[in-house]
Amino acid sequence: MASVPQSEVDVLIVGAGPAGLMLALWLSRLGVVARIIDKRTAKVFSGQADGFQARTLEILDSFGIGEQVWKEANQMFEVSFWNPNPSGRIQRNSRVPNNVAELSRFTESVLHQGRMEKFFLEGIAASYPHPTSPAHQIKVERMVIPTSLSIDEAKVDDEDAYPLTVTVQHLTEEEATPTQRLSNLSDGLFRSNLTDDDVPQMIEQSSARNDKREEIIKAKYVAGCDGAHSWTRKTLGKDFEMRGEMTDFIWGVLDIVPITDFPDIRNRCMIHSASSGSLMIIPRENKMVRLYIQLTEVSAGGGRIDRSRITQEAIFKAAQKIISPYKLDYHYCDWWTAYQIGQRVGDKFSKLGRVFLAGASPDAVHTHSPKAGQGMNVSMQDTYNLGWKLGLVCKKILRREVLSTYEFERKQIAKELIAFDHKFSRLFSGRPAKDIMDETGVSMEEFSNAFNMSHMVRIATIRAPCEMGRTNHPSQFTSGIGVNYKPSALVSKPAEHRIVKTNLEVEADQNAAHDRAQSTLYLAKNCIPGMRFPSFQVIAHSGAQHWQLHHKMPSDGRFRLVVFSGDISQASRQNLVNDLGSWLSTDLLPKYPSITLSPGSEPHAGTMKFTPDRSPSIIDVLLIHTARRSDIEMLRDLHEVYHPFDPKLGWDYDKVFVDEESYHHGNGRAYEGYGVDPEEGALVIVRPDGYVGLVTSVEKKGWNEVAKWFRGVLRTI
Secondary structure (H helix, E strand, C coil): CCCEEEEEEEEEEEEHHHHHHHHHHHHHCCCEEEEEEECCCCCCCCCCCCEHHHHHHHHHCCCCCCHHHHHHHCCEEEEEEEEECCCCCCEEEEEEEEECCCCCCCHHHHHHHHHHHHHHHHHHCCCCCCCCCCCCCCCEEEEEEEEEECCCCCHHCCCCCCCEEEEEEEHHHHHHHCCCCCECCEEEHHHHHCCCHHHHHHHHHHCCCCCCCEEEEEEEEEEEEECCCCHHHHHCHHHHCCEEEEEEEEEEEEEEEEEEEECCCEEEEECCCCCCCCCEEEEECHHHHHHHEEECCCCEEECEEEEHHHCCCHHHHHHHHHHHCEEEEEEEEEEEEEEEEEEEEEECCCCCCCCCEECCCCCCCCCHHHHHHHHHHHHHHHHHHHHHHHHHCCCCCHHHHHHHHHHHHHHHHHHHHHHHHHHHHHHHHCCCCCCCCCCCCHHHHHHHHHHHHHHCCCCCCCCCCCCCCCCCCCCCCCCCCCCCCCCCCEEEECHCCCCCCCCCCCCCCCCCCHHHCCCCCHHHHCCCCCCCCCCEEEEECCCCCCEEHHCCCCCCCEEEEEEEEEECCHHHHHHHHHHHHHHHHHHHHHCCCCCCCCCCCCCCCCCCCCCCCCCCCCEEEEECCCCHHHHCCCCHCHHHHHHHHCCCEECCHHHHHHEEECCCCEEEHHHHCCCCCCCCCEEEEEEECEEEEEEEEHHHHHHHHHHHHHHEEECCC
């Protein structure tokens, strides 16, 4: 009998959906030896997720693929509410903006998931050949399914060990192809929570073959991104079961090119009928429209579901009844599915700091209804949070204990999402109230208010002592901009914000707060620790090119120390900034490792064609000043830390920016946007995932906070 082949890998990713591909992209940019396997035959060509929130697009843009999605996607700017009038006929009650203006340079958009996955694969390919792993390239290995996972607990604390053993089987195309209801039309029921898990059957069929192919993979880390009916989560045991509830609400989904006289068919619409259920319209690319249709006639009562009645035809007829008296028909249907609304979250997102779970879909690590457009977005943001941490731990740059912040941060977000979805889905699925005396019906005013408050604004967990954001809006929830991580080694909030929120909940760093860096929020009022660092236009000191500052902070694994220096034409400010530069170059940066960048690490500056003589520091220093460009000669007046020299590439002119008006693109007013007083300045540490870690003084008293913050996060050389 032939021996089973074995191999070793730093990270094994199970599942090549959006969450798995996001993680694979991070690891490819960091040069980590990783593999990604998926049980299915090919990437998604129809259906599945389609909504991209503003923060997700910012993240994709940090890898160089956001603009591609943005250009192809249908961008949504308005939402219409349709409710029954006293006679029971649906009518438009209001129109409101779908996005908060100026919150991000992107707005909510929709595009087929398969296109986004293609862009991910192109981004992964652009990362190679990576200087640290020239012989290895991450490629999706399809028709491969895991069958067993074991953990050698005696080795989990050995950073050089491979304590995880995963056995996988290679499937035939027939075994890996999901069963479809109709031979000529794709449906998504195999991923739905209305159908049984088909993995045991796939494994059984494969095991019965005489020519079955097995392989043993030894891994340092495993990431379960296997989505629907997650094999990884189930394999970890009862401690990883999902907690929550399933509702009685059943919804169908259709992707069609509509033939209709409904006037708002190209708007996002929320439609409540008098007695036939509710309908959401999402205008898509290529003239398509996605319809989310409540199926009021499917449930057999008591939560039992008559699944035999869930067909494409039944879903469409339900849509026709809801939208009546307007006509609805179609010639082209691209995809359909159905699901039962559930709001559940896993008790644990990781095991022994070696196995991690990510994703939002049936039986993943958290699940909810898709109508708020959060599933794919939150899934990708899970692994965007995990990817740099896992990658830098594998590169022995980040302290391994920082991996615990993945569960700490992302479980919080999952719970907040479940709470939002719990309210929103019930208001959307409930019967409209006939009048103010109708206590069992849903108030349409309450529904509209809930949508506006949840979709448009969300008060951040921690409010800065100022107006948050240039538009004076609180943080947006469904856009992803409102994510606010709690205090930890990676998030330094002021002492007054470290509070016990309930008798059972204590902030993670409560006991060690006195040993950690302390933020001074008023110095950069709109840079809030735990929240995403905003982006405003700045001008390159050399060359006068206008830049969104996010474009100078790509997802390449580096931390950013942003120096808001104020007017460095003043001798006192210039001396202070150069003293800071001297301290950084002699006392801080030499303590920490460098990082080798991939060819695709600077997507907004083009593919890296010429390799440097030496790799840059893991801490990237960016200077933003308010002096007139004509008053400052960068090489003469500023310390070398702000324009580092490489023997092969010369001086780096791309680290110093000025807050002034562009020749052609107006004034970004960056200091105003970031809430920084030019007279005081500020230092802001931005994590590799773009979230603020620390806000402190540019004066010498702030340098100690910077040193303390990095000391708790990075390994020293």
